Amino acid sequence: MASALPLPAQLVLILALSVHATLLIRGALLITGRRLTAVDADAGGILLAFGDGRRVPVVINSIYCTSWLQVVQFRRQSAIDRRTFWLIVLPDTADADSRRRIRAWLLAVPVQHSTMPVQTCD
Numbered sequence: 001m002a003s004a005l006p007l008p009a010q011l012v013l014i015l016a017l018s019v020h021a022t023l024l025i026r027g028a029l030l031i032t033g034r035r036l037t038a039v040d041a042d043a044g045g046i047l048l049a050f051g052d053g054r055r056v057p058v059v060i061n062s063i064y065c066t067s068w069l070q071v072v073q074f075r076r077q078s079a080i081d082r083r084t085f086w087l088i089v090l091p092d093t094a095d096a097d098s099r100r101r102i103r104a105w106l107l108a109v110p111v112q113h114s115t116m117p118v119q120t121c122d
């Protein structure tokens with residue numbers, strides 16, 4: 001499809017894809033210290049700990065949970081800053097027992113920690 005475009009449009013497409021790939025690689029290399037190192041949850045709420053030492057209070061915005069993949073979207077509690085953070089647990093990032101414990105915790109997340117209905121699949 002891209003080859004059917006005129007040459008200037010192809011060049012713009014190549015530039016946009018290059019910029020997007022650079023941003024993805026930058027995030028993947030964790031240049032800014034934004035890597036998530038821990039999720040602390042208790043009755044008082046959920047805190048995300050990052051590689052640069054920051055601890056951010058969050059609520060769970062959405063959850064997708066299967067036996068082989070767990071995805072959690074967290075949202076900051078601040079009324080001003082509504083950024084979201086993602087936790088993605090793939091099969092090769094944790095052993096079976098750790099993934100089972102994560103799944104059990106996600107399926108039992110108290111309603112006060114969630115801002116939206118929690119949807120799960122099995």
